[in-house]
Amino acid sequence: MLPIELSVVIPVFNEEDSIEPLITRVSDAMVNFSAPWELILVDDGSTDRTLTNARKALCRPDLQLKIIELQKNFGQTAAMQSGIDAASGRLIATLDGDLQNDPVDIPAMVKAIEERQLDLLVGWRKNRQDGLLLRKIPSWCANRLIGKITGVRLHDYGCSLKVYRASIIKQVKLMGEMHRFIPAWVAGVVPSSRIGEMPVTHHARQHGHSKYGISRTFRVILDLLSVLFFMRYKARPGHFFGSIGLAAGAASVLILLYLAFDKFLLGNDIGTRPMLIVGVMLFLSSVQLVTTGILAEMMARAYFRDDETTSYIVREVFVRDQTNV
Numbered sequence: 001m002l003p004i005e006l007s008v009v010i011p012v013f014n015e016e017d018s019i020e021p022l023i024t025r026v027s028d029a030m031v032n033f034s035a036p037w038e039l040i041l042v043d044d045g046s047t048d049r050t051l052t053n054a055r056k057a058l059c060r061p062d063l064q065l066k067i068i069e070l071q072k073n074f075g076q077t078a079a080m081q082s083g084i085d086a087a088s089g090r091l092i093a094t095l096d097g098d099l100q101n102d103p104v105d106i107p108a109m110v111k112a113i114e115e116r117q118l119d120l121l122v123g124w125r126k127n128r129q130d131g132l133l134l135r136k137i138p139s140w141c142a143n144r145l146i147g148k149i150t151g152v153r154l155h156d157y158g159c160s161l162k163v164y165r166a167s168i169i170k171q172v173k174l175m176g177e178m179h180r181f182i183p184a185w186v187a188g189v190v191p192s193s194r195i196g197e198m199p200v201t202h203h204a205r206q207h208g209h210s211k212y213g214i215s216r217t218f219r220v221i222l223d224l225l226s227v228l229f230f231m232r233y234k235a236r237p238g239h240f241f242g243s244i245g246l247a248a249g250a251a252s253v254l255i256l257l258y259l260a261f262d263k264f265l266l267g268n269d270i271g272t273r274p275m276l277i278v279g280v281m282l283f284l285s286s287v288q289l290v291t292t293g294i295l296a297e298m299m300a301r302a303y304f305r306d307d308e309t310t311s312y313i314v315r316e317v318f319v320r321d322q323t324n325v
Helices: 019-029 050-059 076-086 103-115 132-150 178-186 216-233 237-264 274-303
Strands: 006-012 037-043 065-070 091-094 120-124 162-165 195-199 314-319
Touching (some): 019 050, 037 076, 076 178, 091 103, 103 120, 120 178, 132 178, 178 216, 237 274
Parallel strands (some): 006 037, 006 091, 037 065, 120 195
Antiparallel strands (some): 120 162
């Protein structure tokens, strides 16, 4: 058998009405794709008939399908990571399972990533079919903020339709809810010039309901702070905490020296002055921050060791039985 050129990874959660049309659309979109490809569906602990409906496609002879059932709902990032880990293709495409991303764009994106010699090609939902107030405006603000802070300027960070070189994305370990910041993580292992974007089709949701709301904005801000820290200080966290601690320590020294001068040379009472409390608190904060920096450096050393721990647990993997084809 020829090696697989492309793995299409789709995490799904409670998409029982969308899963069968989704598989059909992916199959139709890839009918003229000249190289071997596979479809990997990751069921992220669905509580409806998503998994049952997906397994009906295992008997299709025209489709190389793998279904990964996670033990419980671990979230989209962990589900995506499990699919990437299971992918065999030289290239990996990811998209959402709600039929809003159109699989018909995948062949064109595969061609573009090769022609433009990129490591990551991100879909840009130029004509996004979502609500203005709850989805478009928060997304626009988040994209501008993320681009300014990370230095990777894209129109649409949140589009799940992306194509990666497997050798690159498998160097990135996705945790928490960091799927929104994949371009920033990839920029940590390749130059940002090898990350591009391409306009893609976007459809309104046809079945079910969105898993995200306005509350996602606050989580994005917190995640963005984590991304900023990891991008700049992952290998040297002691510099981050230590610099703040030293600044606090310098301020406390100046305050306490002034109070000592005022007390012992000028004879003034300083026992009830708020400045004394501020100086002492700054000194204690300085000691704590420097100590935290040292502990963080020790943890960073452990982090960079080989760690096989994953952010998901697979219950079972279903594959088409090739002997019956």
